[in-house]
Each structure stands twice: as C-alpha cells, then as structure tokens.
Amino acid sequence: MAKKNAFYAQSGxxxxxxxxxxxxxxxxLRQHPEAFGTLxxxxxxxxxxxxxxxxxxSVLSEAQVAALKHTPGGAFGSCRYKLKDIETxxxxxxxLIEVFRAHDIGYFFYNGGGDSADTCLKVAQISEKMxxxxxxxxxxxxxxxxxxxxxNCPGFGSVxxxxxxxxxxxxxxxxxxCATSTKVFIxxxxxxxxxxxxxxxxxxxxxxxxxxxxxxxxxxxFEREKVMARVDECVKNYGYCVIVVSEGAxxxxxxxxxxxxxxxxxxxxQLGGVAPTLAGMVKQDLGYKYHWAxxxxxxxxxxxxxxxxxxxxxxxxxxxxxxxxxEGKHSVMPAIIRESNxxxxxxxxxxxxxxxxxxxxxxxxxxxxxxxxxITDTCRAYLEPLIQGEDLPPFSKGLPQYIQLEYTxxxxxxxxxxx
Amino acid sequence: MAKKNAFYAQSGxxxxxxxxxxxxxxxxLRQHPEAFGTLxxxxxxxxxxxxxxxxxxSVLSEAQVAALKHTPGGAFGSCRYKLKDIETxxxxxxxLIEVFRAHDIGYFFYNGGGDSADTCLKVAQISEKMxxxxxxxxxxxxxxxxxxxxxNCPGFGSVxxxxxxxxxxxxxxxxxxCATSTKVFIxxxxxxxxxxxxxxxxxxxxxxxxxxxxxxxxxxxFEREKVMARVDECVKNYGYCVIVVSEGAxxxxxxxxxxxxxxxxxxxxQLGGVAPTLAGMVKQDLGYKYHWAxxxxxxxxxxxxxxxxxxxxxxxxxxxxxxxxxEGKHSVMPAIIRESNxxxxxxxxxxxxxxxxxxxxxxxxxxxxxxxxxITDTCRAYLEPLIQGEDLPPFSKGLPQYIQLEYTxxxxxxxxxxx
Numbered sequence: 001m002a003k004k005n006a007f008y009a010q011s012g013x014x015x016x017x018x019x020x021x022x023x024x025x026x027x028x029l030r031q032h033p034e035a036f037g038t039l040x041x042x043x044x045x046x047x048x049x050x051x052x053x054x055x056x057x058s059v060l061s062e063a064q065v066a067a068l069k070h071t072p073g074g075a076f077g078s079c080r081y082k083l084k085d086i087e088t089x090x091x092x093x094x095x096l097i098e099v100f101r102a103h104d105i106g107y108f109f110y111n112g113g114g115d116s117a118d119t120c121l122k123v124a125q126i127s128e129k130m131x132x133x134x135x136x137x138x139x140x141x142x143x144x145x146x147x148x149x150x151x152n153c154p155g156f157g158s159v160x161x162x163x164x165x166x167x168x169x170x171x172x173x174x175x176x177x178c179a180t181s182t183k184v185f186i187x188x189x190x191x192x193x194x195x196x197x198x199x200x201x202x203x204x205x206x207x208x209x210x211x212x213x214x215x216x217x218x219x220x221x222f223e224r225e226k227v228m229a230r231v232d233e234c235v236k237n238y239g240y241c242v243i244v245v246s247e248g249a250x251x252x253x254x255x256x257x258x259x260x261x262x263x264x265x266x267x268x269x270q271l272g273g274v275a276p277t278l279a280g281m282v283k284q285d286l287g288y289k290y291h292w293a294x295x296x297x298x299x300x301x302x303x304x305x306x307x308x309x310x311x312x313x314x315x316x317x318x319x320x321x322x323x324x325x326x327e328g329k330h331s332v333m334p335a336i337i338r339e340s341n342x343x344x345x346x347x348x349x350x351x352x353x354x355x356x357x358x359x360x361x362x363x364x365x366x367x368x369x370x371x372x373x374x375i376t377d378t379c380r381a382y383l384e385p386l387i388q389g390e391d392l393p394p395f396s397k398g399l400p401q402y403i404q405l406e407y408t409x410x411x412x413x414x415x416x417x418x419x
Numbered sequence: 420m421a422k423k424n425a426f427y428a429q430s431g432x433x434x435x436x437x438x439x440x441x442x443x444x445x446x447x448l449r450q451h452p453e454a455f456g457t458l459x460x461x462x463x464x465x466x467x468x469x470x471x472x473x474x475x476x477s478v479l480s481e482a483q484v485a486a487l488k489h490t491p492g493g494a495f496g497s498c499r500y501k502l503k504d505i506e507t508x509x510x511x512x513x514x515l516i517e518v519f520r521a522h523d524i525g526y527f528f529y530n531g532g533g534d535s536a537d538t539c540l541k542v543a544q545i546s547e548k549m550x551x552x553x554x555x556x557x558x559x560x561x562x563x564x565x566x567x568x569x570x571n572c573p574g575f576g577s578v579x580x581x582x583x584x585x586x587x588x589x590x591x592x593x594x595x596x597c598a599t600s601t602k603v604f605i606x607x608x609x610x611x612x613x614x615x616x617x618x619x620x621x622x623x624x625x626x627x628x629x630x631x632x633x634x635x636x637x638x639x640x641f642e643r644e645k646v647m648a649r650v651d652e653c654v655k656n657y658g659y660c661v662i663v664v665s666e667g668a669x670x671x672x673x674x675x676x677x678x679x680x681x682x683x684x685x686x687x688x689q690l691g692g693v694a695p696t697l698a699g700m701v702k703q704d705l706g707y708k709y710h711w712a713x714x715x716x717x718x719x720x721x722x723x724x725x726x727x728x729x730x731x732x733x734x735x736x737x738x739x740x741x742x743x744x745x746e747g748k749h750s751v752m753p754a755i756i757r758e759s760n761x762x763x764x765x766x767x768x769x770x771x772x773x774x775x776x777x778x779x780x781x782x783x784x785x786x787x788x789x790x791x792x793x794i795t796d797t798c799r800a801y802l803e804p805l806i807q808g809e810d811l812p813p814f815s816k817g818l819p820q821y822i823q824l825e826y827t828x829x830x831x832x833x834x835x836x837x838x
Contacts, residue, residue: 014595016588044598073591079599161817169435169720172492172821176433179463180498185716203818275713276695293715294694297604301588305723307817387817398580398726398806399622402591 003035004106006325007049008057009042010141011112011119014074015155016162016303017314018141021111022075023068024318025139026057030065035326040103040410045079046110046119050092050419052099054410067403069315070393072303075405081419083119086126093126095417100127100134102413107135107325111318113142113153117333118357124331138333138353139321141314143300145196148359149351150335152386154317155300157310160200161387162302163189163244166295167204171211171242174291178240184231184282185242186292187212188275190299192248195219195363197299201244202375203383211242212374216278218248219363220372222257228285230373235288249274304400308389309344320348344385422454423525425744426468427476428461429560430531430538433493434574435581435722436733437560440530441494442487443737444558445476449484454745459522459829463496465529465538469511469838471518473829486822488734489812491722494824500838502538505545512545514836520551521832526744527553530737532561532572536752537776543750554749557772558740560733562719564615567778568770569754571805573736574719576729579619580806581721582608582663585714586623590630590661593710597659603650603701604661605711606631607694609718611667614638614782616718620663621794622802630661631793635697637667638782639791641676647704649792654707668693723819727808728763739767763804 008025010018022041029036041055042048048055055076057065068075086093100108110120120138127134140147145156167187174185191197195217202215213234216222234241249257258274275292282290313336320334332350339345367379375383393400427444429437441460448455460474461467467474474495476484487494505512519527527546529539539557546553559566564575586606593604610616614636621634632653635641653660668676677693694711701709732755739753751769758764786798794802812819 010595014592047598071591072588074595076595077598078595080596081599164818165723166717166721168818168821169491169722170716172490172823173433173716173720175823176429176493176495176497177499179466179496180500187717273695276692291715292713293717294711294713295717296710296712297589297592298585298606298712298714298717301592302585303588304584384816389817390811390814392809392811395809397803398808399583399587402587404591404594 003037005037005104006039006107006109007042007100007105008039008109009045009048009111010074010076010078011045011110011116012078012080013143013300014078015141015143015300016072016158016306017155017311018111019068019071019073019075020311020314021139021141021154021318023065024315025109025322026065028319028322032326036107037104040105041076043407044077045081046083047079047081047419048077049096049099050417052412052414052417054103055407056410059408060405064403064405069311070303071402072301075403082115083122086122092419093122094130096123097127097130097132098414101132103410106133107137109137109139109321111139111141113144114147114358114360117147117353121331121353121357124353135325135330137321137324137330138356139317140333140335143197144191144194146194146360146362148356148361151338151346152336154310154314156196157307157313157386158302159190159197159299160383161307162299162305163197163200163295164203164387165305167201167212167242167244170293171204174240174242181289182291183235183240183288184290186275186278186290187244188247188273188292188294189244191218191246193218193360195246198244198246199363199367199375199379200383203380203387209238212244213238213241214243214373215375216243216245216249216373217363217368218246218250220368221252222249224281228281231282232286243278245274245278247274303393306391307387308391309386311391316348324350341381341385344388422456424456424523425458425526425528426461426519426524427458427528428464428467428530429493429495429497430464430529430535431497431499432562432719433497434560434562434719435491435577435725436573436730437530438487438490438492438494439730439733440558440560440573440737442484443734444528444741445484447738447741451745455526456523459524460495462826464498464500465502466498466500466838467496468515468518469836471831471833471836473522474826475829478827479824483822483824488730489722490821491720494822501534502541505541511838512541513549515542516546516549516551517833519553522829525553527555528558528740529555530558530560532563533566533777533779536566536772540750540772540776543772554744556740556743556749557752557775558736559752559754562616563610563613565613565779565781567775567780570757570765571755573729573733575615576726576732576805577721578609578616578718579802580726581718581724582616582619582714583622583806584724586620586631586661586663589712590623593659593661600708601710602654602659602707603709605694605697605709606663607666607692607711607713608663610637610665612637612779614665617663617665618782618786618794618798619802622799622806628657631663632657632660633662633792634794635662635664635668636782636787636791637665637669639787640671641668643700647700650701651705662697664693664697666693722812722821725810726806727810728805730810735767743769760800760804763807
C-alpha cells in the first residue's frame with residue numbers, strides 16, 4: 001500500500017492535556033515515515049477539514065512538538081460543531097471525503113468526546129460508501145470522563161486533581177475564618193450530565209468532618225430541605241460547611257438549579273450559575289454568611305498542576321491511535337483498561353467505535369454515598385490513581401511557558417465550501 | 420529584663436503564606452530562649468486574646484512548625500473582628516492587657532493588614548497608658564497589597580502568580596474554542612478598593628494582542644460603552660476577548676457593578692458578583708457567547724503554586740518581627756524595601772506603625788495604561804519580581820500535604836469575658 005497522508009483534529013471542549021495527545025500522535029507518526037506522509041491538523045477541528053484549512057505539522061520543530069505535551073488548550077483550534085445527520089446533510093460528508101482525497105489523506109485521527117466518536121464513526125461509514133478508504137480512529141478526550149469502555153478519559157485526571165486541590169485549599173481558608181466570617185463555601189464545578197468532576201472534590205477530604213461536607217451530583221435529584229438541613233448540621237458540628245456542586249445539579253423534574261426560572265430586574269433569566277443560586281438558598285433558609293467560586297475554564301486549563309498520570313495517558317492514547325492505524329485498524333478507539341489499583345496499573349486496548357459513539361457513562365450508584373451527598377470508598381479507590389503525580393510545565397519569569405503555534409497551511413486545492 | 424512570654428495572632432483574610440510568617444516568628448523565637456518564654460497564638464486572632472483562648476505553641480514539634488511554611492489558610496484561626504474605638508470600648512483593651520498580664524506576655528506580634536496595624540498601634544498605646552509594657556509589632560500580610568511603606572505585602576505575590584497563570588491558561592482555552600463557541604471570557608478577582616490583583620492578571624500577556632485584553636480596576640470609573648466597544652474590537656481583531664475584572668469595579672458615582680441595584684425574581688439584591696454582571700452586559704450589548712469564572716477563595720488559598728519570592732518574604736517578615744522585638748523595638752512593622760529589579764533585590768527595614776495604620780495604598784496612576792484598561796510597563800516591572808519561583812508543598816497521593824494543628828490551650832487564669 002502506498003503511503004498516505006494523515007489528518008488530526010481536536011474536537012469539543014479542550015483540556016489541560018489534549019495537546020499531549022496531539023504530541024503523542026505527531027511523535028509516533030514521525031517514527032514511521034515508511035507508513036505515513038504528512039500529518040495535517042484541522043484548523044478549529046473538523047471545520048478545518050470542511051473549509052480545507054489544513055495545518056501542515058511537518059514544519060513544526062521537534063521542540064515545538066515536544067512543547068505541546070505541556071501546553072493546555074487546543075493548539076490547532078477546536079470546535080463545537082457536530083456534523084449533521086448523514087442522510088439529510090450528505091454534502092458535508094462528501095466534502096470531507098473530497099478534501100481527504102485531494103490531499104491524499106488515508107488516516108483520520110479525531111481527538112474528542114462522545115459526539116466526536118459518533119462523527120468519527122460516520123466518517124468511516126461514508127468513506128466506505130464513497131469508495132475512498134479512510135482509517136478513522138478516535139482518540140479519547142473529555143474532562144467529563146463520560147466515555148464508555150475506557151476506564152477513564154484523558155483530561156479528567158487533571159481537572160480532578162485541580163478540583164481536589166482547590167477544595168482542600170479553600171477549605172483551610174474557610175476553617176480559619178469561620179468563627180467570625182464565612183461559614184458556607186460553595187465551589188461550582190463542570191459536569192452538566194455526569195458528576196465525575198464533582199466527585200473528585202471528595203478526594204480533598206481524608207477524615208470524617210473534612211471538607212467537602214457535601215457534594216451535589218447531577219445524578220442525584222436536588223432536595224432543598226435535605227441539603228439545607230445537612231449544611232446547617234455541618235456548620236453546627238464543624239463550624240463551617242464546604243459544598244462542591246456540579247453545574248448540572250437539578251431537581252427531580254430535571255430542571256437545573258442554575259436555570260430555575262428566576263429572572264433579574266430586567267426580566268432576563270438569571271445569569272448566575274448554580275453556586276450563586278445555592279448561596280441564595282443558604283442565605284434565605286439559614287442566614288449564614290457564604291462565599292462561592294466558579295472555576296469554569298480555570299479547571300480544565302490548569303496545566304500548571306496537571307496529573308502526571310493524566311499527561312502520560314493522554315500521550316499514550318495518541319501514540320496508540322497511530323499504532324492502531326499502523327496495524328490497519330479503523331473505526332476504533334484506544335481505551336484505557338485498569339489492571340489494578342495498588343499499584344496502579346493500566347494498559348491500552350482497542351474499543352469498537354460502534355460501542356463508544358453516543359453512549360454516556362454516568363457515576364455508578366455505588367460511587368455515591370447512601371445519602372446522595374458524598375462519595376464512597378469505592379469511588380475514592382477509582383479516582384485516586386488518576387490524580388497521581390505532578391507534571392509541571394517549564395516556568396520562566398514566574399509563569400508557565402506554553403507554546404502558541406504559528407500555522408503553516410497546506411495549499412488549497414479545492415473550491416471554497418461553506419459548512 | 421526578665422524574659423517574657425509572647426503572643427502571636429493572625430488577623431483578617433488569610434493568605435497562602437500567612438502561616439509562613441507564623442513559621443518565621445516561631446522558629447526565630449525558639450532560637451532565643453534567653454529572651455523569650457512561651458509563644459502563645461491567639462485562637463481566631465485577637466479574639467483568642469480577649470477570650471483567653473491561648474494556643475500553646477511550645478508543644479508543636481519542629482516538623483509541625485516547619486509544615487506551617489507550606490500550609491495555606493490561618494493555622495491558628497483568624498478573624499474579621501476590629502477592636503472598637505478605644506474611648507468608648509476601653510473595657511476591651513483593658514481585658515487584653517489583663518490577659519497579657521496574667522500570662523506574663525510582653526510581646527504582641529500581630530499578623531495582618533491595615534486594620535490590624537491600627538489595632539496593633541492601639542494595643543501599644545493602651546499598654547503604655549495602663550503601665551503594663553507590651554512590645555507591639557505588626558507583621559504585614561494582605562493579598563490586597565495595599566499597605567503603605569512596604570514595597571509589597573506578603574500574600575500578594577502568590578495570589579498575583581495564581582491569577583497571572585490562570586489568566587494565561589484560560590486564554591489558551593478560549594483561543595482554541597472561539598471560532599465556534601465562547602468569544603468573551605471574564606475572570607473576577609479580589610480587590611475591593613485597590614486593583615493590585617487585577618493588575619497581576621496583566622502579567623499573563625507578553626505581546627500585543629495577548630490576553631488579558633482588558634483589565635477593569637476599581638481605581639478607574641467603569642464606562643459601559645467604552646468597555647463594550649473595546650470588547651467588540653478585541654473579538655473582531657483577535658477572535659476573542661479576555662477580561663480580568665476586580666470585584667471592586669465601580670461606576671463614577673461609586674456604585675459597585677456587582678451591586679447595581681438589580682434584584683432577582685424574589686426582589687432580593689442580585690447575588691452574583693461582577694463577572695456575571697459584566698457577562699450580562701456583553702450578552703445584551705454585543706450578543707457574544709461568554710463564560711465567566713469567579714476565583715474567590717481559590718486565589719488566596721492556592722499554596723500549590725505559591726510564589727517562592729512571596730514565601731521567602733512572608734517568612735522573612737515573621738523573622739524580622741522577632742528580631743525587632745529583640746532589639747527592644749515596639750509600634751513598628753518590618754517593611755520590604757526594594758533595592759533593584761534586575762536582579763531583584765530587597766531588604767527589610769522597620770516602619771513606624773503610626774505611618775502604616777489606616778493608610779491604603781492604591782495603584783499609582785502610571786501603573787495603569789492611558790485608556791484605563793490595562794497595565795503599563797512600569798507596573799509590569801513592579802509586579803514581575805513578586806511572582807518569581809515556584810515553591811511547591813510536599814505532595815502525597817496526588818494532593819498537597821497541609822498540616823492541620825490540634826490545639827493545646829494554656830490554662831485559663833481569668834474569668835470569662837464576652838467580647
């Protein structure tokens with residue numbers, strides 16, 4: 001088989017380590033010049049393929065590629081853009097194949113979450129249908145940790161570490177001030193559907209009474225009275241209460257707390273997230289002084305304190321993706337398989353994309369305590385290995401040195417296309 | 420002079436490094452058994468002196484004391500409690516002196532910000548008036564960096580480093596997503612009166628066009644039209660816009676943005692901070708997709724990425740406070756004096772508390788750019804040395820190992836007192 005060029009793209013919300021996967025792909029690919037031609041990266045994810053904005057990675061120096069491993073964000077640009085239904089929007093898929101054909105691309109590496117796995121699968125299907133062979137390989141990434149089959153998702157370990165550390169640190173602050181000041185602290189974390197990140201906050205505590213005292217999961221319907229009673233109990237027992245709340249916290253009827261129909265003076269839907277909403281309840285029901293924080297992008301960009309395990313796994317799935325391609329595989333995803341907790345051992349196996357696409361993995365019920373407001377030891381045993389090790393980026397002048405690539409684009413060969 | 424016992428207390432909002440000052444005090448004091456007896460720490464700051472809750476630090480092991488240097492929060496408890504006017508509340512001051520007399524305390528080390536400097540001065544005055552000599556020494560601490568005379572305040576360098584890093588990291592996230600998703604990101608930081616912390620966000624950028632594109636200071640009256648025009652310009656030029664905003668951002672009439680009279684559906688004052696308020700303006704005036712983060716306590720507790728310079732200075736002012744006491748000084752504060760920027764050199768001198776108490780240091784006008792929306796090179800030259808170096812705490816199981824002290828209290832010798 002004549003050697004083909006390859007395409008790599010980043011998809012969906014970026015993470016502290018998605019570029020480590022890119023690094024794994026590029027470095028491994030470069031070790032096999034007999035099999036692979038040029039690697040093009042899509043500018044802004046799959047959009048770059050549709051618009052024929054292909055970043056030529058062959059011009060990147062070894063040092064630039066290596067620097068990707070410690071740089072957060074998406075170095076080639078990512079996108080929130082889901083390919084539409086293949087039946088009604090066949091033109092989009094055909095355009096993809098045209099671009100791939102024009103640039104002699106035979107490998108499609110797609111680095112993303114659940115939606116991207118679906119896109120990746122569709123690309124495999126359309127390539128078969130159109131008689132232009134593409135080996136489509138999905139490289140897992142998501143802070144939400146909600147992909148099936150793989151034991152965990154690259155990107156999650158680092159956000160978990162950041163949230164656990166932040167919870168522990170903020171708790172020491174509140175503990176020292178609670179006698180005369182703030183009694184309730186609320187940290188809002190990501191996770192609209194699954195409570196994995198909120199659960200990671202639970203790692204901050206080690207003993208009975210340690211913060212966080214409550215974790216509010218999307219998986220557990222929110223009961224205001226029960227939660228407020230528990231908050232009150234913590235303030236009375238420990239002097240203060242720390243709550244980690246998932247942005248996806250919701251009532252039994254599915255309404256998000258952060259979107260509970262309240263409007264501001266101008267009639268706009270309340271802008272605040274779930275943390276200020278919950279803070280309002282604390283004030284109204286209990287009258288305690290509160291503070292709240294919303295970590296937002298800070299949590300998923302916090303490469304400065306990334307989990308070394310996460311960085312290693314992110315790189316490994318990139319590397320494994322290329323190795324699967326070498327073996328002639330397609331419509332697969334490298335999945336992380338846990339072998340043991342003590343010591344933590346894992347390896348990579350291939351998963352079929354058909355089993356991955358459009359399946360969301362929620363927190364198992366036995367990861368959540370009986371009262372629905374904390375994590376269990378089973379959950380802790382699952383989470384702990386994922387935050388092991390500190391992998392600091394290089395620092396200069398007190399700040400992490402992250403790389404920002406200047407792009408060299410492949411020449412355009414096709415007419416313009418509006419996605 | 421017979422040797423006397425000493426009292427140390429933490430006051431006001433805690434920081435990532437206030438315990439490093441405590442460590443400096445304790446370790447230095449222990450080196451001079453000829454001069455000092457037992458060091459008692461006030462439980463919850465000055466309240467501990469009033470209520471006679473004196474933590475006996477002599478039982479702490481060397482390792483415990485050393486661990487304070489890398490532990491955020493206030494290890495002995497702090498408080499938001501300002502001693503009232505000396506004329507009308509003389510009983511409070513007399514009680515302090517009674518407690519000090521009962522426990523043979525001759526040294527008063529008070530670790531705090533501007534309000535605490537005032538309290539420290541008052542304690543010196545009352546001790547003189549009551550004929551019970553106390554050497555009152557103020558040890559500077561405040562993330563707000565607003566004490567006079569000292570070039571900077573321990574606690575600030577670490578929050579500055581955290582905010583600069585977080586801004587740089589979040590900016591990479593937004594830059595990679597802006598083509599199809601978030602275009603405006605707003606990070607709210609502390610600083611109700613002075614914009615020092617917001618200014619530190621400016622260190623994230625190095626070149627024209629780098630984030631943060633706008634910094635909103637409390638010192639510069641907020642003009643909605645001007646700010647929104649600049650946001651729009653950034654989105655059009657760079658594809659996205661990152662804003663660092665001080666919680667103290669206000670209109671020309673002094674009204675805080677975060678407290679602009681808006682109420683929620685229940686008629687309560689809007690709970691949100693300035694970040695969601697500003698986000699609402701972006702949505703209303705420009706229609707761009709936004710995200711916002713409120714770092715809150717996370718920023719001042721972030722010991723995991725503390726500035727090594729800050730840790731060193733926090734320890735040094737604790738040490739210097741004890742040395743000043745040895746020299747027989749009172750009503751003074753060790754101040755950090757900058758000698759040069761390249762290389763960064765500093766030393767400690769004594770400042771008179773009379774010159775420190777109740778004076779707030781704002782950002783000099785030449786630290787803020789002409790348009791009022793960013794920092795100048797002069798400001799950058801001032802800030803850069805303060806965030807130098809990474810001083811990581813020890814980690815175990817992926818998390819920083821912070822110490823939580825168990826307190827041994829000195830026996831009570833006096834009747835109860837309700838402050």
